[in-house]
Amino acid sequence: MSIGPASTEDRGAPERLGWATPIAVALFYAACVAAATWPQVVTFGSTLPSLTDPLQHLWIMRWYKTCLLEGRSPLLCPEIQYPVGAPLGNFSPLHLQALLYIPLSLVLANDVLCFNLIWLVGMVTTGLATFLLIWRLLRDRLAATFGGMTAMLSAPMMFHAQAHLELIFLGGFPLFLLVWIDFIDQPTRKRLALAVGAYGLVALCAAYYVVFAVVPAALYFIWQAVAAGREGIIGWARERARWLLAFAALATPLLALIFANQIWSMAQGYALPRPMSEFIYFRSPWWSYLAPTTFHRLGRLLPFNPYAAFGFETIGERASYLGVVTVALLLYSLLGRVRFPRGRFWWALLVVLVVLSLGAYAEVGGCRIDLPALWLKKTLVLFALIRVPARFNLFAAVVAAVVAAAGLKHLLARLPGRGGRWVVAGALILMALLDLSFPASLWSLPPMPACYQVIRARQPSAKILEIPQAPSTGSFLSAVGGYWASHHRLPTNVGYSGNGNVVYDDLVTWSSPFLARNLAAPGYLSRTEETQIDIACEVDFDDYIWLYLTTLGIDYLIIHQWPGALPDLPGPVDLAPLKARLERAKVYEDAATAVYERARLIPPRKPVVLVGRGWHPCADSSLIRVSERSSQILAYNPDPDRPLRFALRAKGFRGPHTVRLRDGRTELARWEFAPHDFQLQLS
Numbered sequence: 001m002s003i004g005p006a007s008t009e010d011r012g013a014p015e016r017l018g019w020a021t022p023i024a025v026a027l028f029y030a031a032c033v034a035a036a037t038w039p040q041v042v043t044f045g046s047t048l049p050s051l052t053d054p055l056q057h058l059w060i061m062r063w064y065k066t067c068l069l070e071g072r073s074p075l076l077c078p079e080i081q082y083p084v085g086a087p088l089g090n091f092s093p094l095h096l097q098a099l100l101y102i103p104l105s106l107v108l109a110n111d112v113l114c115f116n117l118i119w120l121v122g123m124v125t126t127g128l129a130t131f132l133l134i135w136r137l138l139r140d141r142l143a144a145t146f147g148g149m150t151a152m153l154s155a156p157m158m159f160h161a162q163a164h165l166e167l168i169f170l171g172g173f174p175l176f177l178l179v180w181i182d183f184i185d186q187p188t189r190k191r192l193a194l195a196v197g198a199y200g201l202v203a204l205c206a207a208y209y210v211v212f213a214v215v216p217a218a219l220y221f222i223w224q225a226v227a228a229g230r231e232g233i234i235g236w237a238r239e240r241a242r243w244l245l246a247f248a249a250l251a252t253p254l255l256a257l258i259f260a261n262q263i264w265s266m267a268q269g270y271a272l273p274r275p276m277s278e279f280i281y282f283r284s285p286w287w288s289y290l291a292p293t294t295f296h297r298l299g300r301l302l303p304f305n306p307y308a309a310f311g312f313e314t315i316g317e318r319a320s321y322l323g324v325v326t327v328a329l330l331l332y333s334l335l336g337r338v339r340f341p342r343g344r345f346w347w348a349l350l351v352v353l354v355v356l357s358l359g360a361y362a363e364v365g366g367c368r369i370d371l372p373a374l375w376l377k378k379t380l381v382l383f384a385l386i387r388v389p390a391r392f393n394l395f396a397a398v399v400a401a402v403v404a405a406a407g408l409k410h411l412l413a414r415l416p417g418r419g420g421r422w423v424v425a426g427a428l429i430l431m432a433l434l435d436l437s438f439p440a441s442l443w444s445l446p447p448m449p450a451c452y453q454v455i456r457a458r459q460p461s462a463k464i465l466e467i468p469q470a471p472s473t474g475s476f477l478s479a480v481g482g483y484w485a486s487h488h489r490l491p492t493n494v495g496y497s498g499n500g501n502v503v504y505d506d507l508v509t510w511s512s513p514f515l516a517r518n519l520a521a522p523g524y525l526s527r528t529e530e531t532q533i534d535i536a537c538e539v540d541f542d543d544y545i546w547l548y549l550t551t552l553g554i555d556y557l558i559i560h561q562w563p564g565a566l567p568d569l570p571g572p573v574d575l576a577p578l579k580a581r582l583e584r585a586k587v588y589e590d591a592a593t594a595v596y597e598r599a600r601l602i603p604p605r606k607p608v609v610l611v612g613r614g615w616h617p618c619a620d621s622s623l624i625r626v627s628e629r630s631s632q633i634l635a636y637n638p639d640p641d642r643p644l645r646f647a648l649r650a651k652g653f654r655g656p657h658t659v660r661l662r663d664g665r666t667e668l669a670r671w672e673f674a675p676h677d678f679q680l681q682l683s
Contacts, residue, residue, distance in 0.1 A: 048115060052496065056498070081495045175198050184240065210259075216399075478494045555599070562591065
């Protein structure tokens with residue numbers, strides 16, 4: 001049965017909100033966030049929602065501050081991921097967040113408190129911007145207040161609030177939609193400037209949103225072009241084409257400036273595209289928009305866990321639950337055919353965003369069907385950068401809030417009396433708040449060990465290597481060690497970046513004798529005189545350590561042994577054999593760390609080799625490397641008068657290859673390698 005249309009205008013509503021209403025709404029949203037995540041707000045000065053990503057975010061913001069105060073270039077930080085350095089383009093940009101952090105940190109000495117205040121700003125401004133979008137559309141304060149709150153507390157927002165500071169700054173998206181709709185409807189120079197500025201704000205919020213915002217922008221353009229009709233579409237499109245060109249001409253250099261770090265990093269070869277396997281994995285199932293997770297009160301009451309039942313044990317950002325009240329109002333709007341301004345467009349946009357969040361494939365009857373997200377990934381350059389299509393659920397949550405708010409306005413209009421409308425609206429807001437609330441995740445920042453001050457007192461310019469090692473894509477030690485590095489300022493190998501630092505990992509990580517996965521391997525140090533490390537065969541472990549540390553310019557080695565420092569691997573990381581072999585070089589030890597001086601190690605007594613630059617890991621094996629056209633083999637010969645003989649076991653990559661072994665300009669050997677089978681060649 002059709003409920004019938006409601007009036008699209010609220011004659012009693014003023015044309016302008018003024019300042020009092022948005023301020024009151026923002027305070028209300030702050031209270032909602034505090035209630036939904038209780039008791040997080042009372043621990044703002046001492047705990048973080050998680051540790052790995054928030055610590056990375058704190059390092060990023062501190063690096064911006066360092067560059068500003070010391071007049072340094074932000075492109076490459078030489079203090080982490082030493083000796084290569086960490087390109088800022090491999091990290092989340094956090095432009096807007098850093099703009100908030102820098103003045104805050106000049107007033108507050110507590111980084112944890114600064115982070116949490118910025119976190120709160122991100123949550124509240126997302127709700128407030130959604131409120132403004134809905135109010136502009138519906139001219140109804142109650143409906144707009146409800147919509148802003150449900151967008152702010154939706155599962156996509158709440159899950160990202162556990163880790164991703166940049167992604168909860170979603171407020172730029174509804175503001176961009178506001179000005180983009182005006183710009184397309186009736187373009188003027190003022191609206192062009194506002195559209196470019198709003199798109200720049202989206203870019204400052206999060207890099208992902210620059211790509212995602214193209215979808216609603218393009219859809220609205222197409223929607224209005226179709227609405228112009230067959231006779232008017234050509235003239236309508238021609239008129240707006242020059243405005244779109246002007247938008248692109250202004251937005252392109254703005255984006256190039258905002259993402260200069262990322263452009264430089266990719267141009268220098270520090271980052272590689274994300275594998276398609278991650279794009280396929282990070283999808284959001286359609287039913288997750290309806291099903292609460294076990295983090296939600298309602299989800300804990302369900303007789304079974306649908307996420308675990310359907311293979312989504314790791315929920316995270318793949319959960320899209322909108323809340324039972326929002327879903328009910330969406331059904332009310334759909335079945336009741338509720339009319340509101342541009343209603344069909346908002347419904348179409350919601351469907352498009354949900355479909356894109358489903359990821360690369362849909363499985364029907366055992367068959368995989370390609371979905372639009374995969375089409376965009378393969379055909380459009382911008383979408384090739386996307387790693388997690390499930391994050392479209394963030395935009396979907398905002399649009400769902402718009403449609404649900406329209407349903408709420410229609411429902412309230414059918415109730416007699418203002419008091420009754422306020423009671424019903426208040427009850428629905430309270431129900432949604434209780435339904436969408438999350439248990440707080442509270443993590444205390446580990447105290448910085450004393451070893452850094454010990455090393456600085458011994459050698460202020462010391463370079464340090466911290467182990468157990470992990471790739472630059474992350475471990476807890478990498479994240480917390482990177483944050484500590486922003487305080488002690490000693491160049492160190494740790495530092496967790498969102499995108500892997502290819503140059504660093506090729507040079508430092510894969511050839512390391514201290515990789516956590518190797519230290520956890522049974523019998524790794526049982527035969528130290530015939531150890532295989534990387535592609536160096538039958539090397540003496542002690543000799544290899546000396547050459548590795550010396551080549552990288554490391555002065556001190558730190559073994560972290562505090563609880564939580566060791567990664568969670570299938571096998572335990574046993575540090576005792578390693579510490580025993582390094583005992584003669586130890587200069588300091590406490591319960592948290594042990595420090596060893598490289599100068600105290602005994603130099604090798606027989607030749608030892610180590611791979612240098614130009615070697616990449618092979619995806620099929622950790623014991624195979626792929627050489628660039630020119631690559632390095634570093635060799636140490638304790639007896640210069642004794643000639644060395646090199647052995648290389650290799651095969652041609654995709655065809656026959658000639659390999660020349662050179663010492664400077666002197667050619668020592670020339671070998672021919674055919675593809676398919678490995679061959680052993682001697683110099």
